[in-house]
Amino acid sequence: MDWRRCGSRCAGIDTYIEKGCSILIVIGGALIALTVVLQVLLRYVFKAPLFGLEELSRLIAVWVYFLGAIFGTKLDSHVQGDVVERLFNTVRGRAFVKTATWFLSLIVCLLFLYHSTKYCFWLYGTGERTTGLWWPRITSVGSMFFGAVFMTVYSIANVLKFFNAAIRNPDRGPGGAE
Numbered sequence: 001m002d003w004r005r006c007g008s009r010c011a012g013i014d015t016y017i018e019k020g021c022s023i024l025i026v027i028g029g030a031l032i033a034l035t036v037v038l039q040v041l042l043r044y045v046f047k048a049p050l051f052g053l054e055e056l057s058r059l060i061a062v063w064v065y066f067l068g069a070i071f072g073t074k075l076d077s078h079v080q081g082d083v084v085e086r087l088f089n090t091v092r093g094r095a096f097v098k099t100a101t102w103f104l105s106l107i108v109c110l111l112f113l114y115h116s117t118k119y120c121f122w123l124y125g126t127g128e129r130t131t132g133l134w135w136p137r138i139t140s141v142g143s144m145f146f147g148a149v150f151m152t153v154y155s156i157a158n159v160l161k162f163f164n165a166a167i168r169n170p171d172r173g174p175g176g177a178e
Contacts, residue, residue, distance in 0.1 A: 017150070018074070021067045028064040032057055052133040059140050066147030073109075073154040095166035102162055106155040113148040120145045 035057040043049040072078045085097045120141055128137045 018071075021070060025064055025067050025071075028060045028067070031060050032064065035060070055130055055132040055135070059135070062140050063143045066143040069147050070150040070154065073105075073151040073158070076158060078105075092166055095162050098162040099159060099166050102155060102158040106152070106159055109148065109152040109155045113145075113152050116141075116144040116148045 035053050039049060039053045039057070042053075080101070085094050088094050088097060120138060123141050124138050129135060130137055130140075
């Protein structure tokens with residue numbers, strides 16, 4: 001298989017992931033708002049709170065947070081300081097800084113992936129459950145592993161993208177002059 005077909009397939013998979021995560025974030029955000037409003041109404045207006053609604057809200061929120069982290073990694077929109085990048089006047093210099101930044105982010109994502117994987121396997125082995133509804137805790141903690149996998153994949157993609165931009169040397173003018 002050549003690189004073009006591989007890139008095309010990865011782009012197709014990426015589109016499905018993006019659409020799926022977008023839908024889940026919208027549904028999750030709406031459900032969080034709905035559960036909070038419902039719990040406030042039940043607790044303070046009708047004086048009859050619904051047991052476990054906070055736990056459901058928290059479960060949805062954790063998944064929405066990690067889906068958002070995946071998008072932040074994919075779109076390079078995490079909160080970041082770009083002071084060092086401003087020291088470079090060339091596109092190539094900025095691309096090298098972004099490459100280094102994303103390489104460090106990749107290392108952090110790999111560490112997060114390692115520890116979240118280790119924790120998820122341990123938690124799955126213990127069979128630990130939540131205190132309220134007795135749901136398996138892996139349902140919420142699994143969001144860390146899921147987020148770490150895709151954040152690592154998108155960090156690798158960003159390292160490659162910015163490294164490619166840096167080595168292509170886009171600052172060269174016509175005839176190779178800078």
